[in-house]
């Protein structure tokens with residue numbers, strides 16, 4: 126077991142937990158406000174992030190590391206849809222940068238961590254999901270820019 130590799134995976138695990146919490150809040154807030162379709166959209170991303178969490182924690186355990194489960198990061202909570210989407214875009218972009226960095230280390234190795242193809246493949250699969258999330262969120266923000274927030278909520282909210 127390499128503690129530096131576990132540390133790297135735990136940093137991703139915490140990010141996933143943060144995005145799980147953020148998406149769960151967004152889903153609940155939209156449901157309470159009657160925006161059922163938007164609530165479902167955020168819930169789908171919440172489910173994706175939960176799967177990522179599962180893959181990372183399983184990998185840490187398989188490598189006989191200790192997963193960090195008491196650090197949930199700092200989800201950004203907003204009470205309007207546009208800011209929710211902007212906050213989600215921010216965390217997704219950060220996660221993509223962190224996954225790319227981790228994949229680079231697992232491909233080339235560094236002073237502390239050997240190349241690890243199996244772990245790298247797991248991260249690459251998750252990264253593809255995160256890239257899709259960014260595209261979807263950018264699509265939503267473009268719709269808001271096109272029709273305004275009131276139009277967006279009328280068309281896509283209910």
Ligand SMILES: [Fe+2]
Pocket residue numbers: 141144173174177178220251255
């Ligand atoms: Fe994720």
Ligand SMILES: [Fe+2]
Pocket residue numbers: 144174217254255258
């Ligand atoms: Fe994501």
